[in-house]
Amino acid sequence: MSAEVPLTTIIVDGMANTRHSAPLTTVSEDGQSVNQTAITYNPYKPRGSASNPNERSLSLLDPFSDRVSTILVWQNLTVSTRPDKRKEFFQRLKSSKNFIPKRKTLLNDVSGAITGGLWAVMGPSGSGKSTLLNTLACRLDVNTVVKGEMRLNGCEYDNAELKRIAGYVMQDDLLNGSLTVEETLMYTAELRLPREFTKEQRRSRVEDVMVDLGLTHVRDVVVGTPLRKGISGGERKRLCVGMQLLNRPQLLFLDEPTSGLDSVTALDLLRTFHALAHGKSSEKAVTIVCSIHQPQAKIFNLFDSLILLKNGNIIYQGPRKQAMETFRAAGFPCPLYTNPADHLLDVITPSKYDPDAESNEGYISLEQQAINDQAIIAAQAPVTIDLNMGADKRVAQMSNLPKNPTWYKQVQILLRRNFQEHLRASKVIITSLVQTVVIAVLIGTAFLQIGTTQKSTVRRQPVLFFCVVNQGVFGALMVINSFPMERALTLRERASGTYFASAYFTAKIVADTLIQIPVPIVFSCVAYFIIGLQPVAGKFFLFMLFMILCSLSATSLALMISALCKTTDMSVTVLPMALEVSRLFGGFFLSPANLPKYFSWLDALSYAKYTYVGISLNELTGLELSCDGLTSGTCIKTGQQTITSLGLDYINIGGCIGALLAFILFCRLVAFLGVRFLKS
Numbered sequence: 001m002s003a004e005v006p007l008t009t010i011i012v013d014g015m016a017n018t019r020h021s022a023p024l025t026t027v028s029e030d031g032q033s034v035n036q037t038a039i040t041y042n043p044y045k046p047r048g049s050a051s052n053p054n055e056r057s058l059s060l061l062d063p064f065s066d067r068v069s070t071i072l073v074w075q076n077l078t079v080s081t082r083p084d085k086r087k088e089f090f091q092r093l094k095s096s097k098n099f100i101p102k103r104k105t106l107l108n109d110v111s112g113a114i115t116g117g118l119w120a121v122m123g124p125s126g127s128g129k130s131t132l133l134n135t136l137a138c139r140l141d142v143n144t145v146v147k148g149e150m151r152l153n154g155c156e157y158d159n160a161e162l163k164r165i166a167g168y169v170m171q172d173d174l175l176n177g178s179l180t181v182e183e184t185l186m187y188t189a190e191l192r193l194p195r196e197f198t199k200e201q202r203r204s205r206v207e208d209v210m211v212d213l214g215l216t217h218v219r220d221v222v223v224g225t226p227l228r229k230g231i232s233g234g235e236r237k238r239l240c241v242g243m244q245l246l247n248r249p250q251l252l253f254l255d256e257p258t259s260g261l262d263s264v265t266a267l268d269l270l271r272t273f274h275a276l277a278h279g280k281s282s283e284k285a286v287t288i289v290c291s292i293h294q295p296q297a298k299i300f301n302l303f304d305s306l307i308l309l310k311n312g313n314i315i316y317q318g319p320r321k322q323a324m325e326t327f328r329a330a331g332f333p334c335p336l337y338t339n340p341a342d343h344l345l346d347v348i349t350p351s352k353y354d355p356d357a358e359s360n361e362g363y364i365s366l367e368q369q370a371i372n373d374q375a376i377i378a379a380q381a382p383v384t385i386d387l388n389m390g391a392d393k394r395v396a397q398m399s400n401l402p403k404n405p406t407w408y409k410q411v412q413i414l415l416r417r418n419f420q421e422h423l424r425a426s427k428v429i430i431t432s433l434v435q436t437v438v439i440a441v442l443i444g445t446a447f448l449q450i451g452t453t454q455k456s457t458v459r460r461q462p463v464l465f466f467c468v469v470n471q472g473v474f475g476a477l478m479v480i481n482s483f484p485m486e487r488a489l490t491l492r493e494r495a496s497g498t499y500f501a502s503a504y505f506t507a508k509i510v511a512d513t514l515i516q517i518p519v520p521i522v523f524s525c526v527a528y529f530i531i532g533l534q535p536v537a538g539k540f541f542l543f544m545l546f547m548i549l550c551s552l553s554a555t556s557l558a559l560m561i562s563a564l565c566k567t568t569d570m571s572v573t574v575l576p577m578a579l580e581v582s583r584l585f586g587g588f589f590l591s592p593a594n595l596p597k598y599f600s601w602l603d604a605l606s607y608a609k610y611t612y613v614g615i616s617l618n619e620l621t622g623l624e625l626s627c628d629g630l631t632s633g634t635c636i637k638t639g640q641q642t643i644t645s646l647g648l649d650y651i652n653i654g655g656c657i658g659a660l661l662a663f664i665l666f667c668r669l670v671a672f673l674g675v676r677f678l679k680s
């Protein structure tokens with residue numbers, strides 16, 4: 001067991017001016033406090049051993065002072081939400097004179113430090129545990145404002161710097177369901193370990209992590225999805241931790257790692273974290289910070305240090321073992337046979353007043369709660385905060401960090417992973433091919449061998465349009481269905497610094513395109529000859545090219561919509577409309593030549609039109625028609641006459657191909673910008 005050695009004293013400046021608030025005080029734009037709840041605590045006046053009454057001290061634990069390589073310090077940290085612009089607009093309309101924009105304070109001027117060991121961030125629901133973790137890990141969402149200072153080994157830091165030495169495991173484990181445990185770790189190792197690592201070294205690191213986390217027995221089991229059973233919840237959590245441990249981080253944030261796990265699995269997991277934090281299983285001790293809701297006693301006893309939060313304020317911070325003594329000194333001894341974690345939470349969150357209850361035992365007024373909290377804070381041992389803590393360790397850590405694989409290598413790895421996922425979902429590929437053959441045969445037999453008689457002139461254009469309408473619809477629906485989930489996973493992997501957005505997108509586009517192309521090829525091979533279009537090799541391949549471009553256009557449109565709408569619900573609403581517009585202005589119902597001017601922009605965006613016009617020009621050019629069987633009217637002798645009468649000659653085949661390529665590029669570029677810049 002390591003000895004508990006209090007760190008040197010950390011002085012938090014200006015604590016006398018620190019305002020600790022009762023549940024969620026709002027702050028106006030000009031920084032003035034606007035009391036939202038009935039009570040605001042007044043500054044907690046420090047009591048006890050601090051020599052200066054204006055200083056509050058924090059007790060910290062550093063059981064591994066010789067091995068700790070990362071020290072995270074924060075001072076006067078306030079996190080609040082940005083005012084909701086939409087709500088603000090309507091409220092201004094309602095009460096323009098008295099309107100004061102409101103912000104919700106999520107963390108209220110808190111200071112502290114995280115040194116080595118296993119840390120628990122505890123507190124009632126909504127107390128700000130995840131907010132504290134996300135703030136320290138630079139992962140807050142965009143509608144929050146952070147004030148105050150945070151230092152990593154004495155230096156200010158940002159997300160880019162932190163993610164090179166720290167890992168973050170989020171509460172909900174998002175994983176690729178079709179890969180096995182070993183494959184998941186191996187791909188992460190390939191993407192995250194330094195480029196100098198050999199394949200054997202990566203494999204051995206993966207092996208180490210699986211041994212450390214007890215995952216060897218499920219190495220070949222697929223992770224699974226809600227519809228396909230895979231590894232258990234505890235194993236999923238271990239896998240998420242393992243992915244973060246591969247590059248041996250010095251600091252690991254875990255948001256509610258035990259949520260959803262049974263008590264045995266949770267204890268087992270925490271024992272693993274304890275071992276990692278004490279450097280027993282891997283080479284170096286990892287500083288681990290867990291937010292945890294209400295741990296059982298055995299789990300609680302595994303933590304070295306504790307941060308207790310309430311309404312965005314730190315009520316206790318220091319060694320776990322001293323917490324009970326602090327609470328006892330403040331007048332709250334832990335009753336016999338009570339889980340210490342429950343006791344701490346019970347003291348800081350007394351039961352609510354229920355006017356209908358017969359007795360309100362355990363209820364404490366807000367004023368009394370404030371006094372109790374103040375007593376707990378005052379009972380804590382004097383300590384020290386220095387923003388420069390750990391500055392000596394920085395040079396060794398942050399400089400000369402090895403480089404991740406190159407962009408090109410990332411594309412290669414992601415491409416391989418993409419293909420593997422697609423092939424695992426081979427049922428989908430086979431279904432789409434079978435469906436394509438069925439549709440092609442149906443269309444073909446409905447318009448069987450249209451021939452070159454005068455009758456064929458009225459059947460040729462509908463069948464050509466039908467070929468266009470059919471292309472890419474299945475692919476587009478697949479994109480809409482799968483992309484939001486894939487995007488969420490990608491956002492998470494990118495937040496951990498796994499790869500560049502451009503590398504992911506390039507690999508995705510290449511893999512999706514190659515997987516998709518066989519569908520229009522099969523369609524063309526079956527439909528072209530059954531329908532009986534011109535039996536000329538060049539014309540057949542041009543027809544096939546148009547089918548491929550049409551299919552890629554539909555899926556690119558779906559990808560763009562999905563990237564911008566972000567959710568499946570929204571995408572499902574928008575996609576049908578976009579497809580309908582494309583078909584309506586597809587050149588068959590409304591001839592491009594006769595279209596009203598005000599619709600010309602929509603017409604220009606219709607990928608269906610360029611495909612329809614393209615295959616019509618391809619088929620009608622050089623087509624000779626017989627006048628046999630004509631009973632009335634004029635005989636159409638060539639396909640060129642149809643081209644002219646339908647006004648299709650306003651563009652040539654090259655123009656149509658160019659327009660389709662531009663459409664595909666445009667949609668994919670917008671989709672990339674959506675993936676790159678829309679973060680939530």
Ligand SMILES: Nc1ncnc2c1ncn2[C@@H]1O[C@H](COP(=O)(O)OP(=O)(O)OP(=O)(O)O)[C@@H](O)[C@H]1O
Pocket residue numbers: 081104106123124125126127128129130131132141143144291293
């Ligand atoms: N971006 C945000 N916008 C508005 N309110 C937020 C935002 N993030 C957090 N909050 C609010 O801040 C409070 C603290 O949230 P946080 O998720 O940090 O609590 P927690 O202690 O982790 O809770 P739990 O244990 O339930 O996960 C909650 O009331 C939450 O609704």
